[in-house]
Amino acid sequence: MGLAWKEMLRRRGRFLSVGIALLLINLLVLFLVSQLTGLDEGQTGAIRALDSDLLTFDAGVDQSLFRSSIPVSDVQEAEAVEGVAAVGPVGILFGTGRTEAEVVPDELFDMSVFGYEPGSPGEPAGLVEGRLPRAGETGVGTIDETVKSDGVEIGDTVYFAESDRPIEIVGFVDDSTFQLQPTLWVELGTWQELLAVVRPERVGSEPTANVLAVDVDPGADPSEVAREVDSSLPGTETVTVDDAIAALPGLSEQRQTFFTIIGMTYLAAAIVVTLFFALITLEKAEQIGILKAIGARTRSLAGSVLVQGLLLAIPAFLGAAAVTVLIGATLPPELPFAIDTGAWLTVGIVTVSVAVIGALLSFRRISRIDPANAIGGTGD
Amino acid sequence: MTDQASDLQEAGGQPESQDNETAATEPGVPEAAEKSGVSGKEVVLARDVSKVYGSGHAATTALRDASVHLHEGEFMALLGPSGSGKTTLLSILGALLTPTSGEVTVSGTDITELTSKEQSRFRANRIGFVFQNFNLVPFLTATENMLIAAQFASVPKRQAQDRADRLLEELGLSELRNQIPSQLSGGERQRVAIGRALMNDPDAILVDEPTANLDTKLGTAVVELLAREIKGRGKAGIMVTHDVRMVEFTDRTVEILDGVVCC
Ligand SMILES: Nc1ncnc2c1ncn2[C@@H]1O[C@H](COP(=O)(O)OP(=O)(O)O)[C@@H](O)[C@H]1O
Ligand SMILES: [Mg+2]
Numbered sequence: 001m002g003l004a005w006k007e008m009l010r011r012r013g014r015f016l017s018v019g020i021a022l023l024l025i026n027l028l029v030l031f032l033v034s035q036l037t038g039l040d041e042g043q044t045g046a047i048r049a050l051d052s053d054l055l056t057f058d059a060g061v062d063q064s065l066f067r068s069s070i071p072v073s074d075v076q077e078a079e080a081v082e083g084v085a086a087v088g089p090v091g092i093l094f095g096t097g098r099t100e101a102e103v104v105p106d107e108l109f110d111m112s113v114f115g116y117e118p119g120s121p122g123e124p125a126g127l128v129e130g131r132l133p134r135a136g137e138t139g140v141g142t143i144d145e146t147v148k149s150d151g152v153e154i155g156d157t158v159y160f161a162e163s164d165r166p167i168e169i170v171g172f173v174d175d176s177t178f179q180l181q182p183t184l185w186v187e188l189g190t191w192q193e194l195l196a197v198v199r200p201e202r203v204g205s206e207p208t209a210n211v212l213a214v215d216v217d218p219g220a221d222p223s224e225v226a227r228e229v230d231s232s233l234p235g236t237e238t239v240t241v242d243d244a245i246a247a248l249p250g251l252s253e254q255r256q257t258f259f260t261i262i263g264m265t266y267l268a269a270a271i272v273v274t275l276f277f278a279l280i281t282l283e284k285a286e287q288i289g290i291l292k293a294i295g296a297r298t299r300s301l302a303g304s305v306l307v308q309g310l311l312l313a314i315p316a317f318l319g320a321a322a323v324t325v326l327i328g329a330t331l332p333p334e335l336p337f338a339i340d341t342g343a344w345l346t347v348g349i350v351t352v353s354v355a356v357i358g359a360l361l362s363f364r365r366i367s368r369i370d371p372a373n374a375i376g377g378t379g380d
Numbered sequence: 381m382t383d384q385a386s387d388l389q390e391a392g393g394q395p396e397s398q399d400n401e402t403a404a405t406e407p408g409v410p411e412a413a414e415k416s417g418v419s420g421k422e423v424v425l426a427r428d429v430s431k432v433y434g435s436g437h438a439a440t441t442a443l444r445d446a447s448v449h450l451h452e453g454e455f456m457a458l459l460g461p462s463g464s465g466k467t468t469l470l471s472i473l474g475a476l477l478t479p480t481s482g483e484v485t486v487s488g489t490d491i492t493e494l495t496s497k498e499q500s501r502f503r504a505n506r507i508g509f510v511f512q513n514f515n516l517v518p519f520l521t522a523t524e525n526m527l528i529a530a531q532f533a534s535v536p537k538r539q540a541q542d543r544a545d546r547l548l549e550e551l552g553l554s555e556l557r558n559q560i561p562s563q564l565s566g567g568e569r570q571r572v573a574i575g576r577a578l579m580n581d582p583d584a585i586l587v588d589e590p591t592a593n594l595d596t597k598l599g600t601a602v603v604e605l606l607a608r609e610i611k612g613r614g615k616a617g618i619m620v621t622h623d624v625r626m627v628e629f630t631d632r633t634v635e636i637l638d639g640v641v642c643c
Contacts, residue, residue, distance in 0.1 A: 003517075003528065010519035010560075287517060293476060294576070295504020295532035297497070371500075372476040374511055375467055375588050 004304035008311060018276045019312050025269045026320030026351055029262055033343045034328060036258040038336030039180070043254075044245045045144070046114055046178035050090060051125040052213035053222045056229055056238040063239060063247040065092050065210055072188070072207045074233055075120075078214060081232045083225035085217045088120025089209030091191040093198055095161035097184065099152060109150060110181040113141075113160050115191020121213035124185045130154045130171025133187045141190070142171035144182035149333055158184065163197040165190070180336065214238065266350060273312070273358030277305060281362040285369055292371035302363045306356065313355030317348045423583050423616035424450040424473055429482030431468050431639075442468040443479070446641040448634065450584070450616040455607050457627045458620045460636035466620045467588065469636065473618065474507045474586045475499040487583040504533040508577030508615070510606070512589040515573045516561040522572045523548065523557045529579040540579070547575040551605070567598035574606060578613070585610055587619040591626060603629045 008015045041048075047055075047065075056078060058068040070089070078087040097111030116122035118135040124142065133140045143152065152158065157166045167186060176183045186194075188209065196203050216225045226238040239247070246252055281288070288301055321344060331337050431443040442465045450456055460466050471477040472484060475491045476499075484491050486506060494502060503509075516525045523544050530540030548554050551571045561569055570590055577585055587606060591599030603619070607629040610617035619630065627633050635642050 002531070003520075006524070007519055290511060290515065291517070291528070291532075292500065293474075293503065293511075294509055294529055295500050296528075297500055297532075371503075372471050375471050375474070375476060375509070375586075 004307040019316050021272050022312055022316035023319045026317050027323055029265050029347050030320055030324040032262055034337050034339055037340040038338040041338050042177045042180040042336045045176045046183040047245055049124040049126055049176035050122050050213045052121040053216045054214035054226050054238050054240055055244045056212035056236050059235045059237040068210045069208045070212055072209055077233055078212055078229055081228045083217050083220035085215040086121050088117045088122035088213045090122040090211050090213050091115035091209040098159050112178045112181055112183045114183050114185050115188040118187050121215045124173045124176050126173045126175050128172050128174045138190045140170045141167045141184045141186040142173055143169055143184045144176045145172040145174050147182045160194050161198045163194050165193055270354045273355050274361050277358050277362040281365050288369045289371055289374040293374035298367045302366050305359045305362055309355035309359035313352045317351045421452055422449055423452055423487055425485045427483045429479045432480045442639050444639040452614040453611050455610045455617040455630045457630040457633040458618055459633055464636045465639040466636055470586050470620055475502045505580055506583045508582040508585040510573045510577050510587040510590050512592045518561050521558045521560055522553055525572055526576045526579050529576045533580045547578055551575050566594050570602045585615050585617040589620055
């Protein structure tokens with residue numbers, strides 16, 4: 001093992017260049033992974049903030065949060081279903097927000113409004129400052145903290161789309177953006193008022209929401225309960241929150257695109273490592289023959305290569321991780337970037353595996369080198 | 381592992397620790413010189429050794445019923461034209477190759493029946509090699525190049541270091557101990573290689589064309605040194621050479637032609 005380390009130390013140039021190549025590849029992968037995580041989180045934050053187990057959609061809208069419409073009265077029926085703990089209506093509107101009463105096109109920002117019943121499923125998790133609207137308290141809202149960078153503070157007033165209904169900000173929640181836009185959380189009454197202005201065609205004889213947020217009893221099987229809800233409430237489609245997220249338009253395509261790029265990057269990493277070890281093994285064939293002749297075991301020579309692979313991969317990954325964290329800290333907050341420890345760990349494991357496989361591929365070559373060739377030179 | 385170790389012992393091999401004891405307590409050249417001379421006990425014994433490479437039409441008989449014997453402190457030259465089987469014979473005596481038939485014992489160990497694992501253990505502990513080319517590990521210093529031999533034979537670090545220090549001094553390499561091969565001359569490199577070959581106090585020293593890459597003066601010095609070390613330490617030494625001038629430093633010469641050992 002000492003031999004492996006000494007070789008790396010004394011032939012710094014070659015090992016360092018491969019190490020740096022691996023580090024850069026890792027940097028690229030970690031950056032991509034973090035961007036994907038950031039994009040994913042930015043698109044799904046509000047859905048995850050609902051903090052419920054199931055979402056009930058209007059059947060036949062293909063789980064579109066935007067097109068789904070469900071009578072608020074369905075809440076009682078859904079609550080009666082076996083295995084359901086609690087149900088809350090959730091209304092959703094997409095549009096623009098503004099902080100001035102009059103509409104100044106340059107001052108608009110994209111914003112969604114989620115209406116919910118305080119105290120019921122659908123109330124956002126992740127309050128970081130201030131408070132949430134209380135039951136029946138109209139004209140107040142809690143907003144995603146990303147608007148802080150636009151200068152919005154507690155006590156400010158925001159307006160939604162063309163509505164002139166002032167809504168006072170009483171708190172901030174985190175990780176609750178939807179389609180990368182901040183979400184304003186209001187109680188359902190306020191939301192109905194906005195709906196009447198923005199989508200008057202949706203206002204019928206009875207109040208509606210877009211979906212129902214359903215919590216299941218502890219220990220109940222969510223997909224089982226989802227089926228029960230759908231059979232009790234005709235014309236509904238109930239899915240788990242994870243499935244609803246996966247069905248968000250563009251999300252799975254986005255993930256696929258990123259995974260393809262990451263996969264290709266790893267392919268490059270695998271080729272770099274494998275070729276490197278193949279080349280240095282080839283170059284050292286003579287020397288390996290000599291070492292075998294004077295008693296080195298194939299296993300320990302192969303072990304050296306493995307150690308070198310690990311000594312390249314582990315620091316390359318750790319170095320890349322450190323650099324990615326630094327880059328992440330300097331990125332402007334609008335850029336989607338989030339660190340998911342689990343995903344990073346996977347990157348680390350894959351990097352190490354790639355190095356190990358690269359090293360393993362040179363084992364066969366090493367074991368084939370015949371120590372008898374060490375003697376006799378190039379023929380006399 | 382243990383199985384293999386005991387196999388080796390059964391086959392007549394010395395356990396390492398004993399080797400190391402010898403190495404550590406050996407009083408050096410002068411005393412060892414007393415036991416030199418052709419009257420010592422037989423170290424290398426090869427009888428009717430044949431080696432056939434390949435099979436069928438492609439079969440080449442590289443060695444035909446070759447017999448060689450060497451005593452402690454005896455230095456033998458192996459002379460023969462190219463392709464006559466010198467390397468093959470040396471490889472068989474050094475447990476690098478298994479003969480097709482025949483008997484080879486080194487200090488009582490029958491080496492024709494060893495597994496490849498046992499062969500490499502045997503080489504590490506009992507044989508010192510000096511090769512013609514690519515001899516040393518290029519990124520290791522003179523000392524380290526000698527120490528790896530001890531490492532392969534699992535000699536404890538301190539003990540190996542002591543022995544390396546003494547050998548470096550004897551071989552006049554003390555000043556050069558921390559130089560890497562590219563900083564050494566050809567003759568100095570061969571001296572380091574000789575030091576490495578002596579590291580584990582082997583029974584036999586096998587040398588292949590040690591002077592091929594050296595000028596006559598340096599070559600002579602290297603062979604002189606080899607002869608002194610081999611005879612002084614009571615090793616059995618075999619040197620393959622082309623160069624008839626080197627023969628004067630050896631005790632006797634064996635010639636080989638078309639795989640047949642004569643004289
Ligand atoms: N690995 C091998 N496979 C087939 N033939 C070999 C091999 N090694 C040596 N030979 C043949 O065996 C004969 C003896 O070779 P060698 O022992 O290398 O002779 P020398 O060292 O005297 O030149 C030659 O004819 C050579 O071609
Ligand atoms: Mg030869």
